[in-house]
Amino acid sequence: MVTNFTTAEENYIKAIFHLQQSNENVSTNQVAAELNTKAASVTDMLKKLKQKKILNYEKYQGFTLSEQGNTIALTIIRKHRLWEFFLVEKLDFGWDEVHEIAEELEHLTSTKLIERLDTFLGHPKFDPHGDPIPDSNGKMAMRKQINLIDLPLNKLAEVSAVASQSSELLELLKFKNIRIGTKIMVKQKFAFDHSLDIKIDKQNPFTISQQLAQVLLVKVIV
Amino acid sequence: MVTNFTTAEENYIKAIFHLQQSNENVSTNQVAAELNTKAASVTDMLKKLKQKKILNYEKYQGFTLSEQGNTIALTIIRKHRLWEFFLVEKLDFGWDEVHEIAEELEHLTSTKLIERLDTFLGHPKFDPHGDPIPDSNGKMAMRKQINLIDLPLNKLAEVSAVASQSSELLELLKFKNIRIGTKIMVKQKFAFDHSLDIKIDKQNPFTISQQLAQVLLVKVIV
DNA sequence: ATTTTTTTTTAGATTTGTCTAAAATAATTT
DNA sequence: AAATTATTTTAGACAAATCTAAAAAAAAAT
Numbered sequence: 001m002v003t004n005f006t007t008a009e010e011n012y013i014k015a016i017f018h019l020q021q022s023n024e025n026v027s028t029n030q031v032a033a034e035l036n037t038k039a040a041s042v043t044d045m046l047k048k049l050k051q052k053k054i055l056n057y058e059k060y061q062g063f064t065l066s067e068q069g070n071t072i073a074l075t076i077i078r079k080h081r082l083w084e085f086f087l088v089e090k091l092d093f094g095w096d097e098v099h100e101i102a103e104e105l106e107h108l109t110s111t112k113l114i115e116r117l118d119t120f121l122g123h124p125k126f127d128p129h130g131d132p133i134p135d136s137n138g139k140m141a142m143r144k145q146i147n148l149i150d151l152p153l154n155k156l157a158e159v160s161a162v163a164s165q166s167s168e169l170l171e172l173l174k175f176k177n178i179r180i181g182t183k184i185m186v187k188q189k190f191a192f193d194h195s196l197d198i199k200i201d202k203q204n205p206f207t208i209s210q211q212l213a214q215v216l217l218v219k220v221i222v
Numbered sequence: 223m224v225t226n227f228t229t230a231e232e233n234y235i236k237a238i239f240h241l242q243q244s245n246e247n248v249s250t251n252q253v254a255a256e257l258n259t260k261a262a263s264v265t266d267m268l269k270k271l272k273q274k275k276i277l278n279y280e281k282y283q284g285f286t287l288s289e290q291g292n293t294i295a296l297t298i299i300r301k302h303r304l305w306e307f308f309l310v311e312k313l314d315f316g317w318d319e320v321h322e323i324a325e326e327l328e329h330l331t332s333t334k335l336i337e338r339l340d341t342f343l344g345h346p347k348f349d350p351h352g353d354p355i356p357d358s359n360g361k362m363a364m365r366k367q368i369n370l371i372d373l374p375l376n377k378l379a380e381v382s383a384v385a386s387q388s389s390e391l392l393e394l395l396k397f398k399n400i401r402i403g404t405k406i407m408v409k410q411k412f413a414f415d416h417s418l419d420i421k422i423d424k425q426n427p428f429t430i431s432q433q434l435a436q437v438l439l440v441k442v443i444v
Numbered sequence: 445a446t447t448t449t450t451t452t453t454t455a456g457a458t459t460t461g462t463c464t465a466a467a468a469t470a471a472t473t474t
Numbered sequence: 475a476a477a478t479t480a481t482t483t484t485a486g487a488c489a490a491a492t493c494t495a496a497a498a499a500a501a502a503a504t
Contacts (some may be wrong), residue, residue: 008491028452041492043453048490060452060499091338101332110323116313230461250482263462265483270460282469282482 007107010076011035012045013054014106016065017073021221022156022183025062074138079114080106081127081134086117088128095128096152129155131220148186148196148216156185157218164215172212177203184218229329232298233257234267235276236328238287239295247284296360301336302328303349303356308339310350317350317402321387352382352402352439370418370438373408379440380405386437394434406440 005013015034019026028046032039050057054072057063065073083105087098108114115136118124125141126132129152132140145160159182162169173179178200187205188197194210227235237256241248250268254261272279276294279285287295305327309320330336337358340346347363348354354362367382381404384391395401400422409427410419416432 006490029450037491038493039452040454040494044491047453087335087338091335091342093334093338101330101335104330104332108323108326110326112315113309113313113323116309116315120313228460251480259461260463261482262464262484266461269483 004109005072008045009049009052009054010072010107012042012049013065013069013073014076014080016055016063017070017077020065026064027062071138074134074140076106078134078136078138079108081131082114082117082121082124084127084129085121085124085133089121089124098128129220143219145217145219148184148198148213148218149194149210151184151186151218151220153186153189156183156221158183158221159216160219161217162215163217169212169215176206176208176212178216183221184216226331227294230267231271231274231276232294232329234264234271235287235291235295236298236302238277238285239292239299242287248286249284293360296356296362298328300356300358300360301330303353304336304339304343304346306349306351307343307346307355311343311346318392318396320350350402351384352441367439367441370406370408370420370435370440371416371432373406373440373442375408375411377442378405378407379442381438382441383439384437385439391434391437398428398430398434400438406438 012031012035015031016026019030019034023030028039028042031042035042046055046057046063049055049069050063054066054069055063056066080102083102084095084098087093087101088095093101118136123135124133126144130144130146132143134140148157151157159178159180161180162173178184182200185199186196187199190196190207194213195207196210196213197205197207199205234253234257237253238248241252241256245252250261250264253264257264268277268279268285271277271291272285276288276291277285278288302324305324306317306320309315309323310317315323340358345357346355352367356362368379370379373379381400381402383402384395400406404422407421408418409421412418416435417429418432418435419427419429421427
């Protein structure tokens, strides 16, 4: 198995992996948007990654990561999250300022380095954002369930449980079209009344109250 | 002042800086040899660096780093040595296996990262090879480090650095049992081939070649 | 079932860093 | 001082990753 990829290739692999978690089918345009590039550039890279057996791809027919592509994506994510953990735990960065730096660190090539780092950090299972860190075989722990209130902005999550079964709550959930498994993203938080502007599916964002948000438990989607 | 350089540019700046420490005049061919590339490629880069005001350069007339070029070289060296310190002190790497990894780490761009790392490590003054680590202003603790060739007879000194990291050299050093911190004394110098008869620890004296002596830097023990 | 719109792909250009081969210049030898 | 050798530079080509503009294919609308 080839294990040498350019930073550009790795960024495409990672972007496609992330998009595949939420969408069943990933499109050329979505990848272009995710990477702030143009559709033509994406097509070029798709051909290259197909050739390297990272992608299953037939032109105009869509694409998915191959087995190998998935493995590579997980090792990149492992590196990203371990470095984020390091930055927050050891270097006292805030959890909201480590992403960009980790984007660089994740492309370092030494496997020995990342294994030593993992040991040094005590084999952490979750990164500072609550996302699970894949182990060296690509396995990750079950995601943590968190309160919707605590979900960072613009992070896609999935409703995993509700903290009450009252009929009043169920009535409201039905009205808002929220159920277990609904994909959800917080677009804005209002300090005044702690209400949240959220987006579900492809609908326009709408506001929910603090009371409702408090009983919704979600799991971040990789 | 521009502070954005590619990895390739940084490698040239660093190579020229290092060559300038030993040689008065640095040549295109020397840079090519140092970077395992061709003279033509070096010329191309010299033009680019001149244009970016990193180099004083007129064709066929040689070149030197500008004030700014020197500053940049020192920040790269600072990063390299701080990461080496981290790898050895925190991740338990041997001092002879960190160079390559640090070659990658030195090109990370975040200044905040390197300052936090410096604090985390306790502002070390010397890296695991005994080389001084420039501070954030480019100043480094100067050590009266001299070449073993220049060490007077029967004066006790301590190996403080080696002027190359090649695996061939490391192999030889391992075989001769010489490492950073080894106490060393020159017992005799042979004019014919400039070889030296040296004594380390409590062993019997033995001979080392001019080539080896030239890359050993020592600090006289007071 | 056409037409229109959107998405994806191709064709051709650009930038960065590299190369080889040849030309220009400098250094050395005779 | 001229000839030879070595070094440096130029000229032109190439691979990677990107772009714009146009063509091809698929999806949506009429």
